């Protein structure tokens with residue numbers, strides 16, 4: 001469509017100011033009016049109330065995120081060429097600037113000016129996740145661009161499942177979109193190796209915690225007992241075992257994740273030092289605390305308990321319970337690694353929750369690592385606060401006396 005025919009969306013002063021500072025998203029509440037008919041995925045022009053042009057992007061009147069800005073250029077063609085160029089830039093950033101090899105997040109949505117698109121690369125397989133109706137229309141172009149930009153990628157797997165798809169009114173699809181029929185590979189991460197099965201959760205593997213998992217290794221000594229709660233396919237647990245822990249217990253409620261975790265233990269030759277429990281973390285930790293069990297290291301990496309701002313209070317209670325019980329399980333002088341991937345919980349709120357849990361558990365906490373966040377291949381675009389979500393803190397835990 002010629003830009004002259006594109007529908008126009010007028011936004012309020014707050015949304016306009018945010019766009020001016022670099023934001024790429026406009027929520028429904030920031031939209032004043034829509035001129036013309038807009039269907040999900042249509043390209044629209046965005047204006048201030050006073051008629052100043054702000055940019056062009058994808059709209060979805062059915063979604064809470066009503067506009068995802070793509071360009072501030074009035075004339076730019078929103079299509080294959082533009083996306084190919086941005087994918088190339090995003091890939092170059094990881095490889096040339098950050099120095100990643102063949103396993104990394106290649107595209108992280110707005111942070112790479114590709115709203116609604118996530119691409120994780122696991123060696124020869126790229127896992128693609130689209131969460132906007134606009135980007136959905138270009139998914140084959142995107143898949144072609146990925147293979148063109150990175151010749152080592154032989155398969156683009158479409159991992160189009162999950163809540164964000166449903167929110168945009170998009171169907172759930174999980175299949176090879178382009179290239180060879182393949183969905184499993186083995187990746188190297190520090191001293192550990194992992195089977196990545198793209199039919200698992202999210203894109204198949206939580207790359208965002210990579211540097212934090214590797215950071216755990218330096219605190220592990222022979223003779224240690226480690227507990228990894230919400231382990232998924234063995235993430236922190238495998239690193240602890242590879243680094244020399246004597247006994248590692250890992251918990252997750254997903255039987256499929258635990259099955260892959262067991263395979264990962266064998267792959268790393270540490271199966272004799274790992275024990276997996278399939279079940280609710282809350283119950284398992286309560287039972288352990290009831291029996292007076294203690295660990296040198298406890299890792300807590302739960303799913304996002306706060307999915308929406310309105311769930312903040314309830315979600316924080318869940319974080320509090322997990323952290324309170326987790327702290328009781330750490331030996332005096334041991335290590336607690338605690339994380340939150342909820343975008344709506346900022347670092348200060350997370351710290352306040354941890355402080356409250358420590359007070360109730362009767363513990364002093366000392367930070368032993370600087371504030372840790374998501375891996376650098378999930379860049380935080382300073383102007384776009386939605387791009388920052390992961391918090392991961394390492395604490396030395398002592399009894400309060």
Ligand SMILES: C[S@@+](CC[C@H](N)C(=O)[O-])C[C@H]1O[C@@H](n2cnc3c(N)ncnc32)[C@H](O)[C@@H]1O
Pocket residue numbers: 201205206209213230231232233234235236251252253254257279280281282301302303304341
């Ligand atoms: C953020 S992921 C953990 C990622 C993992 N630490 C890693 O490094 O790969 C959260 C995990 O929590 C699990 N989970 C969600 N709710 C749970 C519950 N109530 N009890 C136990 N596990 C749960 C999910 O199955 C998922 O594997």
